[in-house]
Amino acid sequence: MSVKQISVFLENRPGTLCEMTEVLAAANIDMRAFSLAETSEFGIARIIVNDVYKTTTVLRDAGYVHSVSDVIAVEIPDRPGGLHGVMKTISDAGINLEYIYCFLSGKTGVAYMICKVADPAAATMLLTAKGAFLASQEDLSEL
Amino acid sequence: MERYYQKEIETASREAIKKIQSERLVEQVKHVWDNVPYYRKKMEAAGVSPADIKGVEDLSKLPFITKADLREAYPYGLVGVPLKDCVRIQSTSGTTGKRVVAFYTQADIDLWEDCCARALTAAGATDEDVCQVSYGYGLFTGGPGLNGGSHKVGCLTVPTSSGNTERQIMFIQDLSATILCCTPSYAAYLGESMKEMGLGPGDIPLKAGIFGAEAWSEEMRQSIQNTLGIKAYDIYGLTELSGPGVAFECSEQNGMHINEDHFIAEVIDPETGEPLPEGSQGELVFTAITKKAFPLIRYRTRDICVLSSEKCSCGRTFIKMSKPRGRTDDMLIIRGVNVFPSQIETVLLNEGYPANYQIIVDRVNNTDTLDVRVEMTPELFTDNMGEISGRQKRLQDSLKSMLGIKAKVSLVAPKSIVRSEGKAVRVIDNRKI
Numbered sequence: 001m002s003v004k005q006i007s008v009f010l011e012n013r014p015g016t017l018c019e020m021t022e023v024l025a026a027a028n029i030d031m032r033a034f035s036l037a038e039t040s041e042f043g044i045a046r047i048i049v050n051d052v053y054k055t056t057t058v059l060r061d062a063g064y065v066h067s068v069s070d071v072i073a074v075e076i077p078d079r080p081g082g083l084h085g086v087m088k089t090i091s092d093a094g095i096n097l098e099y100i101y102c103f104l105s106g107k108t109g110v111a112y113m114i115c116k117v118a119d120p121a122a123a124t125m126l127l128t129a130k131g132a133f134l135a136s137q138e139d140l141s142e143l
Numbered sequence: 144m145e146r147y148y149q150k151e152i153e154t155a156s157r158e159a160i161k162k163i164q165s166e167r168l169v170e171q172v173k174h175v176w177d178n179v180p181y182y183r184k185k186m187e188a189a190g191v192s193p194a195d196i197k198g199v200e201d202l203s204k205l206p207f208i209t210k211a212d213l214r215e216a217y218p219y220g221l222v223g224v225p226l227k228d229c230v231r232i233q234s235t236s237g238t239t240g241k242r243v244v245a246f247y248t249q250a251d252i253d254l255w256e257d258c259c260a261r262a263l264t265a266a267g268a269t270d271e272d273v274c275q276v277s278y279g280y281g282l283f284t285g286g287p288g289l290n291g292g293s294h295k296v297g298c299l300t301v302p303t304s305s306g307n308t309e310r311q312i313m314f315i316q317d318l319s320a321t322i323l324c325c326t327p328s329y330a331a332y333l334g335e336s337m338k339e340m341g342l343g344p345g346d347i348p349l350k351a352g353i354f355g356a357e358a359w360s361e362e363m364r365q366s367i368q369n370t371l372g373i374k375a376y377d378i379y380g381l382t383e384l385s386g387p388g389v390a391f392e393c394s395e396q397n398g399m400h401i402n403e404d405h406f407i408a409e410v411i412d413p414e415t416g417e418p419l420p421e422g423s424q425g426e427l428v429f430t431a432i433t434k435k436a437f438p439l440i441r442y443r444t445r446d447i448c449v450l451s452s453e454k455c456s457c458g459r460t461f462i463k464m465s466k467p468r469g470r471t472d473d474m475l476i477i478r479g480v481n482v483f484p485s486q487i488e489t490v491l492l493n494e495g496y497p498a499n500y501q502i503i504v505d506r507v508n509n510t511d512t513l514d515v516r517v518e519m520t521p522e523l524f525t526d527n528m529g530e531i532s533g534r535q536k537r538l539q540d541s542l543k544s545m546l547g548i549k550a551k552v553s554l555v556a557p558k559s560i561v562r563s564e565g566k567a568v569r570v571i572d573n574r575k576i
Contacts, residue, residue: 007526009519011556037528041535042519042554044528065524065557098527116526 001134002070002120004052009065010043020045020064027058032140033114035101046101048073048114050141070120073140075133076111078104086113086132093126105143112140145394145457148264148296149257152404153459157452160403160460165198167432168407172196172205174223175438181220182208182440199407202430203418207441210243213383218244223438234282235382245382246436252291254433258380258388258402259292265393265400265457266351266376268322270297275314277325277333278356279305284386285356289324292388298322305329308336319348327359327367327375331498334370344372353378355387358467358485362492364396377466383442384429390464395456398463405433408462409441410450413471424449426471427464445471475504475570477511480548484569487515487550490541494534495523501560506574513550515542518557 010016017036024031030050037044049055052068059066074090076082083102090097098116105112112135117123124134147153155163173193175182185206186192195204213221222229228248235243247255268274274293278285286304293300301314305325311333314320323330330352337347349371355378367375379399380387389406390399401408409418410425419425427444431437446467455463469483476482484502491500496517503514517538525531535552542550 005526007524009524009554009556011554011559016556039528039532042531044526046526063556063558065519065521067521067524067526069526 001072001124001128001136003048003073003114003135003137003140005069005071005114005116006047006049006052006055006059007067007069008045008047008059010045012038012040012042016043017045020059023058023062023064024049024055027054029055029058032143033101033103033112035114037099046114048140052137069116072115072117072120072123072127073135074113074115074127075135076102076113078109078111082111083113089127089130089132090115093123093130095123095126107143146264146267146269147459148261153261153400153461155460157460161199163404164407164432167404168199168202168430169193169196171430171432171438172440174435175440178223179221179438181212181216182206185212202407202409202441205430205441207416207428207443208439209443210445213243221439222246222436224248224436229436232282233284233287233382233386243382245385247385247434248436251385251434251436254405255288255385255388256291256295258385258391258405259288259378260295261292261402262353262376262378262388262391263289263292263296263298263322265391265459266322266353266374267394268293268296268298268351272296272298272322273301273318273320274298274322274324275301275303275311275318275320277303277305277311277323277329278387283356284380284382285324285326288380288386288388289353293322293324308333312337312340312342315347315349321348321350323349323352323371323373325352325354326356327354327363328357328499330354330367330371330375331363334367335497338370344370347371347373349373351376353387353391355379358469358488359498360485360488360492361466362489363498366492366498379464379467381444383437383439383444384431385434389429393455393457393459398451398455398465400455400457400459400461400463401450403461406431408450408464410448411443413445413447421450421452424468427467447471447474475502475572477504477513477546478548480546482513482546482548486545487542490538490545491515491517494538494541496520496538499560500569502570504570504572504574511574513546513548514553515550516553516555516560518560519554520557 033048035046100115102113176193189206191204229246230249231247276289280286351374364375376392378387378391380389390401407430409428413426427446447469448467449465452462501516505512538552
């Protein structure tokens with residue numbers, strides 16, 4: 001059960017992020033999660049949105065280089081030790097995380113962790129079997 | 144089968160070419176002596192008179208004309224005929240100083256257009272072809288020169304001039320243009336734009352392109368040929384000598400034949416001014432032997448290249464010049480090392496980066512810095528940061544091994560480097576020296 005994440009190439013200079021958010025705002029894109037990875041040279045904005053097709057279309061039209069990849073969204077109980085419990089499960093399953101970022105939802109008591117893993121389908125099976133809850137694209141859209 | 148526009152002269156024996164050159168040179172030197180006081184003074188200062196010039200073997204006795212002379216004699220000082228006999232001027236963009244203004248009689252324009260017609264014919268153009276001229280029209284020689292050549296060949300000429308990419312593509316498609324004339328960077332840009340529109344080489348009616356007015360590498364040729372599905376031919380020229388068509392490529396796509404019945408070429412040592420033997424790399428010098436309004440003798444082009452009179456499979460006997468390997472004046476000296484933008488372009492294309500780049504040179508704490516800005520493309524982009532950084536590092540290593548000095552690579556947003564419709568601004572030198 002994977003979720004589509006859009007990665008956008010950005011130059012590392014003042015204003016580039018604002019130019020991108022302007023494009024998304026103008027198209028009325030609702031973002032679920034946002035994360036920025038950067039080197040001194042360039043950055044990659046990673047976003048989870050309510051409408052993947054519309055977002056990639058407006059980004060392309062605005063001239064942004066971007067790609068869409070599959071990530072998994074793992075539900076985390078929003079309480080002390082909640083993240084650790086999920087991490088333990090992931091660790092026990094022997095899954096290597098390339099990167100993660102977390103966000104809180106409006107849903108009381110639940111946070112989500114977006115994980116980039118080599119094989120989202122295999123990770124989904126392993127984690128579900130160990131009792132973790134994974135959100136689908138629809139689940140995230142409904143938040 | 145190879146086609147020629149003026150077969151007799153294009154395939155004449157070397158002896159016949161030399162004889163024509165000698166006759167025309169003798170006549171041209173007299174013409175300049177009689178009509179261009181500026182150059183006559185230079186000849187007198189060098190202790191040479193028309194009587195000393197009996198043929199091409201005496202060429203090196205004559206003094207050079209340089210860009211500085213053009214500036215000093217601006218605007219009329221080098222004109223060889225009364226202005227009432229001139230019918231047009233063309234001019235350079237003036238990016239490296241004062242504009243050059245060149246004058247033409249009707250006969251000068253005629254021979255210039257013949258040169259362009261030879262280039263078009265060598266690229267396969269016939270009166271059945273539709274030739275789109277996307278060089279700028281106006282003061283720039285690109286548009287008018289190829290336009291005239293295209294008329295002479297009998298192509299249906301589409302004078303789109305530069306710019307308005309959508310309209311360019313619309314005409315190429317709607318009128319089934321088969322020949323495209325523009326700068327190589329604009330050809331690459333048109334190719335990218337068509338690809339974005341979902342057009343592959345098979346959907347584009349073009350079969351050949353004539354691309355000049357700026358330096359481009361063999362790798363860039365391959366990439367343009369693949370994207371547009373055409374044969375891409377180089378053409379050489381400069382406003383001072385008429386415009387495009389001083390030399391052009393044939394089916395071999397390996398060096399440009401110089402129109403030697405109109406221009407005598409020499410290669411000299413840029414430091415000493417001494418002529419170098421054939422096959423040596425040096426500065427290209429041209430003598431225009433037929434143009435009357437702006438008759439330049441031994442004009443130093445500042446282009447670095449090599450001449451070769453090896454037999455060409457196309458049947459043309461005109462000597463060939465290599466692609467300019469750089470210019471004596473766009474050669475950058477960075478930390479004491481000679482760097483040509485063309486070397487950087489070669490590395491970029493080899494590593495799979497687009498040919499659109501910018502070189503920024505600066506001086507920080509008394510040390511020169513070299514920053515190569517390259518655009519990110521959808522093909523190169525991945526969500527994996529390490530992969531992008533690794534590729535960037537590889538490019539830096541390749542640049543270092545090619546140039547011998549360290550270069551920083553910056554990845555910038557797509558289409559953020561300005562595309563040229565005239566000449567590309569490849570180098571920004573911020574050093575205050």
